[in-house]
Amino acid sequence: MHDRFLQSCRVALPDAEQLAELKSRLPGRQARRMSPLGVLVASVLAEMAITRESVLIYATTFTESLALESYLDSFPHASPTHFQTSIHPGGIEQALIMNQQSVAALYPLAGNRDILSQALQLACTDARNEVIVVAGEEAGTWLTEMGVALDRSFAFALRLTRSADGAMARVTFDHTRSGDGVTPTLLHFADMLQKKADTDWHSPGGAFQ
Numbered sequence: 001m002h003d004r005f006l007q008s009c010r011v012a013l014p015d016a017e018q019l020a021e022l023k024s025r026l027p028g029r030q031a032r033r034m035s036p037l038g039v040l041v042a043s044v045l046a047e048m049a050i051t052r053e054s055v056l057i058y059a060t061t062f063t064e065s066l067a068l069e070s071y072l073d074s075f076p077h078a079s080p081t082h083f084q085t086s087i088h089p090g091g092i093e094q095a096l097i098m099n100q101q102s103v104a105a106l107y108p109l110a111g112n113r114d115i116l117s118q119a120l121q122l123a124c125t126d127a128r129n130e131v132i133v134v135a136g137e138e139a140g141t142w143l144t145e146m147g148v149a150l151d152r153s154f155a156f157a158l159r160l161t162r163s164a165d166g167a168m169a170r171v172t173f174d175h176t177r178s179g180d181g182v183t184p185t186l187l188h189f190a191d192m193l194q195k196k197a198d199t200d201w202h203s204p205g206g207a208f209q
Helices: 014-025 037-047 065-073 080-087 090-098 115-125 186-195
Strands: 001-013 055-060 105-110 131-136 152-161 169-174 201-205 206-208
Touching: 001 037, 001 115, 001 186, 037 090, 037 131, 037 152, 055 090, 065 080, 065 186, 080 115, 090 105, 105 115, 105 152, 115 131, 115 152, 115 169, 115 186, 115 201, 115 206, 152 186
Parallel strands: 055 105, 055 131
Antiparallel strands: 001 152, 001 169, 131 152, 169 206, 201 206
8 A cells, every 4th residue: 555645735616706816816927828727726836835856746637628729719720829738738837837947757647537546646656755746627618518628627736745744634545456436537526625525436556545
């Protein structure tokens, strides 16, 4: 088994007005260029004390949905800028670039059904003492109607260490107990974090609690 201990947690589940408020708190010049997901990621990372030694794991399913919509809307004169934004791990990149922050390692993960399990498995098995897990999505418009974007924006960040001192919670990963259970979606997990709810599940890689 592998244990990690939650030392700090930030969750953002804003409506449109609250998202605008979060953006207004960022430096104006940088904020104008940031996607809603970039604003949310910057917000949840604001108090995580990131250094050059930090290890970040970034998980998303749809990433910059609005940039993808803009790219598709630009046809037949396709926009290379919107294309690049839509395929890059833009939310985390924008947050780090805004603060000119370098880190020891950044692991961007994209996926659907087991993306949370993959991110937490990587966090629990990484050899370093501290990792930060970040996840989020931004609400789309017409892509939502097609089932390839969410209708709600959110982000969360977890600072996990190997020390139990002062911990808020424990994350346990047992690779010997794999199964075909249902991994919570990133949005569902964000909601559970906000409610401080216990949870457990099995994934193909192992069991989590």
